[in-house]
Amino acid sequence: MADSMAPQMAQAAPGDVPGTTKRDFLMLTTAAFAAVGVGGIVWPFVSSMAPARDVLALASTEVDISPIAAGQSVTVMWRGKPVFVRNRTEEEVREARSVPMSELKDPATDESRVKRDNWLVVVGVCTHLGCVPLGQKPTDAKGDYNGWFCPCHGSHYDTSARIRRGPAPSNLLVPDYAFTSDTMIRIG
Amino acid sequence: MAIGLHDSEVKNPVLRWVDQRLPVITMLQKEYGTFPTPRNFNYFWNFGALAVITLVIMILTGVFLSMNYTAHTTLAFESVERIMRDVNYGWLMRYVHMNGASMFFIVVFIHIYRGMYYGSYKAPRELLWMLGVVIFLLMMATAFLGYVLPWGQMSFWGATVITNLFSAFPLIGPEIVTWLWGGFSVDNPTLNRFFSLHYLLPFVITGVVFLHVAALHVTGSNNPLGIEPKGPQDTLPFHPYYTIKDSVGMVAYFALFALLVFFMPNYLGHPDNYIPANPLVTPAHIVPEWYFLPFYAILRAVPDKLGGVLLMFGSILIWFALPWLDTSKVRSMRFRPIARIFFFLWVISFFVLMYVGGKPAEQPYVIIAQVATAYYFLWFLVILPLLGKYERTLPLPESIAAAVLGPRASTGGGPLPGAATAKPMEKA
Ligand code: HEM
Ligand code: FES
Numbered sequence: 381m382a383d384s385m386a387p388q389m390a391q392a393a394p395g396d397v398p399g400t401t402k403r404d405f406l407m408l409t410t411a412a413f414a415a416v417g418v419g420g421i422v423w424p425f426v427s428s429m430a431p432a433r434d435v436l437a438l439a440s441t442e443v444d445i446s447p448i449a450a451g452q453s454v455t456v457m458w459r460g461k462p463v464f465v466r467n468r469t470e471e472e473v474r475e476a477r478s479v480p481m482s483e484l485k486d487p488a489t490d491e492s493r494v495k496r497d498n499w500l501v502v503v504g505v506c507t508h509l510g511c512v513p514l515g516q517k518p519t520d521a522k523g524d525y526n527g528w529f530c531p532c533h534g535s536h537y538d539t540s541a542r543i544r545r546g547p548a549p550s551n552l553l554v555p556d557y558a559f560t561s562d563t564m565i566r567i568g
Numbered sequence: 569m570a571i572g573l574h575d576s577e578v579k580n581p582v583l584r585w586v587d588q589r590l591p592v593i594t595m596l597q598k599e600y601g602t603f604p605t606p607r608n609f610n611y612f613w614n615f616g617a618l619a620v621i622t623l624v625i626m627i628l629t630g631v632f633l634s635m636n637y638t639a640h641t642t643l644a645f646e647s648v649e650r651i652m653r654d655v656n657y658g659w660l661m662r663y664v665h666m667n668g669a670s671m672f673f674i675v676v677f678i679h680i681y682r683g684m685y686y687g688s689y690k691a692p693r694e695l696l697w698m699l700g701v702v703i704f705l706l707m708m709a710t711a712f713l714g715y716v717l718p719w720g721q722m723s724f725w726g727a728t729v730i731t732n733l734f735s736a737f738p739l740i741g742p743e744i745v746t747w748l749w750g751g752f753s754v755d756n757p758t759l760n761r762f763f764s765l766h767y768l769l770p771f772v773i774t775g776v777v778f779l780h781v782a783a784l785h786v787t788g789s790n791n792p793l794g795i796e797p798k799g800p801q802d803t804l805p806f807h808p809y810y811t812i813k814d815s816v817g818m819v820a821y822f823a824l825f826a827l828l829v830f831f832m833p834n835y836l837g838h839p840d841n842y843i844p845a846n847p848l849v850t851p852a853h854i855v856p857e858w859y860f861l862p863f864y865a866i867l868r869a870v871p872d873k874l875g876g877v878l879l880m881f882g883s884i885l886i887w888f889a890l891p892w893l894d895t896s897k898v899r900s901m902r903f904r905p906i907a908r909i910f911f912f913l914w915v916i917s918f919f920v921l922m923y924v925g926g927k928p929a930e931q932p933y934v935i936i937a938q939v940a941t942a943y944y945f946l947w948f949l950v951i952l953p954l955l956g957k958y959e960r961t962l963p964l965p966e967s968i969a970a971a972v973l974g975p976r977a978s979t980g981g982g983p984l985p986g987a988a989t990a991k992p993m994e995k996a
Contacts, residue, residue, distance in 0.1 A: 426747075429761065435751045455848055460753035462848050505753075508873060510732040511725065511850040531852055532729065533868055534929045549873045 440568030442560070445499070453516045455504060458567045462504035462512050463555060464528075465565070468539060473497055475526065476540035486550040490540040493554050501557050501565065502541040506530040508548035513537060528552070599785055604803035605810055606791035608972045612686075613789070613810075614817030615679040620777065621818065622672045627770050629665040630714075633658075637717065639763035641756045644719035645844045663833040664825075669711050670836045671825050673859035676704060681915060684890070687899030688790040694891040696783040699776055701887045706773045708860070708884075713766040715857060719759065720841030725854045727754045727762070733867075736877040753847060793971055794899025795964055802968040853928060861925030862918050866944070868929050869937035879941065886948050893948055895956030903962040907955045914947040 441458040443465055448454055453466040468476075476490040494500055504512050508530065514520040515528035515537070523529030523536035525544045530537075535546030542551040557567040576587040576594060587593040636655050638647040651658035680700070683689055689697035716727045731748050735741040750757030788797070797803045804810070828835065836858055840851045856864050866883050870876035886893075901908040917940040924940070927933040965971035 429750055430747050431749075431751050432757070435757065438752075457848070460751060460755045460847060508732075509729040510735075511729065511854065512848060530850075532850065532854055532929075547868070547871055547873055547876065 438568075440566050443565050443567065444563060445565060446563040450498065455516050456567070458503075458555065463567055464500070464502050464504040464516060464541070464552070466500045468498045468500055470498075472526070472539040476538060476542075479538065479542075483544075485543050488540075488542060488551055493540050493542075493551070495557075495559060499565075500539075500541060501554065501567065502552040503555050504528075504552070506532065506535055506548055507543065507550045507552065508533055508535050508546070513552075599806075600811075601805065601807045603785070603806040604788070604797065604800075605806045606789055606797050606968055607802060607804045607809075608791050608793060608968050609789075609810065609813065610792050611813075611817055612678070612682040612792075614814055614821075615675050615682060617814040618675045618817060618821050619672065619679055621821075622668060622675055623770065623773065623777065626665065626668050626672065627774075629661045629668065630767070630770065632661050633665055634767065637763075639717070639760050641719060641759055641845070644717060644759060648718040660829075663829045665714075666837065667825065667828045667833060669714065669857070670859065671821075671828070672707065673711070675821075676707065677859075680704070680887075683790075685901050685911060686790055686792055687794050687894070687896075687901070689891045690894065690899050691891065692787045693783075693790065696780060696787060697891060698888055699780040699783060701884070703773055703776050703780060704887075705884065706769055706776065710766060710769040710773065711857065711859070713762045713769070715841075716759065716762045717766060718841060719845045721843045721845055721849075721851050722838050722841040722854065724754060724845035724847065725850055726856055727758065729854065730856075731758075733877050733880075736874040738874070755847075790899065791968065792900060792902065793965060793968055794903070795968060798967050799969075801973075855926050858922065858926070861923075862921035863925075865921040865925030865937045866941045868925070869934065869941040879945075883941075883944060886945070890948065894952045896959065896961065898961040898964065903964055904955070904959060905962065906959045907952070910947060910951050910955070913943065917941075917943045917947075 438459050441456055441463070443454070443456050445454075445465060445467070448465065448467045450467050451469045451472075453464055455462045455464055457463070473490070481487045481489070493502075504516070506513050509532060511530050511532035513523075513528035513530040513535070515522040521529045521531070523544075525536050525538035527539045527541055527544075528537040529535070530546065530548065533547050535548035536544045537548075537552060538544050540551075543549070555567050557565050560566050573588040574591040574594065576584050576591060578584040578587045578593050583593055633651065636647060636651050636658060638644055648662065651662050653659075655661075683697060683700070712726070712730060716723045731745055731754065734744045734748065737744065746752065748758070749755065750761060791797075838855060838857075840854075843851075855861070863880050863883055867876045867880040870879055896904065896907065898904055901911055920940040921937060921944065924933040924937045
């Protein structure tokens with residue numbers, strides 16, 4: 381209440397914005413310092429919930445791909461998530477490459493998603509809400525595009541693990557990986 | 569009476585000594601003894617008290633479960649099994665806690681429908697209503713966090729799907745999810761923080777319940793007629809009239825509760841949650857707990873990820889705006905012949921959503937969910953605002969007493985409602 385009377389009583393120095401007082405300045409600087417202080421106190425709490433150093437340091441995963449015959453897949457764990465490694469048949473590769481980009485919800489060529497034509501490596505986590513899609517086992521439902529099918533809310537992925545139908549917004553993610561030899565890959 | 573002491577009317581000298589210094593007894597007497605309460609409550613007015621009792625039961629069983637529960641991914645499932653098999657009465661604690669969550673939601677859903685039907689959210693009770701919506705949101709969070717703790721398949725995949733909802737937000741979505749998890753998937757850090765928060769939130773709920781009840785004691789209760797009490801002939805003292813009526817409801821409630829706990833403890837649960845969590849295999853058909861199904865159905869009704877998430881949150885947040893969306897002067901649907909029909913349709917749409925939310929995401933369920941979702945929002949955003957303008961409501965009774973007693977209205981009566989506000993609680 382006292383502040384509202386201050387403008388009439390304060391003598392504005394020449395060059396000052398009329399109506400502002402030294403008290404306004406003090407109020408604003410105090411508020412600004414308080415805000416920075418509160419932020420500084422809150423931050424450690426917020427930050428403590430982010431992944432800790434040991435979690436970040438989780439090693440990469442090595443996979444021996446020699447036992448995977450054409451048409452077969454394996455699932456490996458990487459950072460607590462499944463990764464699908466699939467040795468695709470020629471038929472599947474052809475299928476993936478013959479799709480016009482205009483038909484894709486998240487356009488990406490098959491070539492841009494693989495390092496070697498037949499080997500597809502993707503994180504097996506549906507980009508909708510994180511379920512593991514079916515399609516790794518020969519007996520699984522593979523969906524309408526012969527790749528993977530997420531049973532949670534019905535997302536269909538093709539043989540390049542691109543989203544074709546359903547609520548998922550994007551293709552299954554291709555993780556960072558490299559062929560360390562002809563029969564080994566390292567993920568991460 | 570010494571200066572600075574409260575002028576207590578308590579007779580017992582020890583209690584009086586306390587009451588003079590901290591007038592809790594005076595307050596209880598005023599707020600729960602003589603508190604003037606509309607004389608025409610029906611049994612729908614039991615559900616607030618039932619909700620409070622359930623909250624107490626949840627905290628009590630929760631604290632004792634925590635004494636034997638271990639929040640670690642390698643031990644959580646087994647520690648719950650140990651509670652079930654080895655801990656004395658552990659099975660009872662867990663089944664009461666598990667089914668208590670369901671009972672809590674049954675009670676609160678009815679409590680909310682009650683408020684909607686009798687227009688309890690209208691002025692001057694808007695804030696009271698909004699605090700209720702806050703409680704409901706906190707309850708949903710608490711129940712979700714709790715369901716993750718036993719670390720079964722549904723725990724794990726429920727946690728995965730629900731936390732992933734936040735990934736729908738543009739730009740920062742994925743970062744938020746990583747932050748919520750404390751890692752790159754739902755894992756041990758996630759379980760730990762969920763336990764911490766599951767322990768905390770019920771006490772936050774208790775705080776908001778306190779505010780909710782404090783606000784209630786400022787405005788007084790609404791009643792089935794939706795008209796304010798005008799004098800002592802319209803009210804009864806809370807005790808013994810409503811302490812007794814609440815007790816009757818409580819006995820019936822405990823009977824139903826006991827039926828669930830002792831005869832069908834797993835009826836409302838999902839058998840897959842007795843399979844330990846496996847991050848590599850999603851159960852063929854994941855469903856949330858039944859009380860989340862209507863909202864889950866709204867999520868799935870929208871083919872777009874962000875759209876679905878926004879609509880799902882919106883379906884509850886819209887309750888906050890209800891006092892302003894409904895512009896009718898008449899509170900109780902008893903006097904709103906048209907609104908009443910549309911409201912019943914809304915309740916049906918809620919149950920239809922609950923049904924399809926538990927079904928696979930395929931036709932015809934998807935289209936049914938879409939129709940029901942459309943109606944859910946249509947009611948709030950179009951029908952209700954229009955009815956406020958165009959509906960011809962029925963004539964309101966002159967007073968509560970006139971309506972419930974007829975010609976005998978002038979005889980008998982309770983305390984004046986004015987007495988409640990004349991001496992505000994903080995000065996008591
Ligand atoms: C608003 C009140 C609460 C609700 C709605 C609630 C809900 C739940 C639910 C749905 C579960 C899963 C039950 C199961 O399927 O096994 C659960 C588990 C658990 N809750 Fe709560 N809870 C509440 C309060 C509390 C409190 C206050 C505590 C501790 C002080 C607590 C401690 C636990 C523990 C240790 C478990 C794991 C054991 C188990 O799964 O049975 N809860 N809670
Ligand atoms: S999580 Fe895969 S479709 Fe929703």
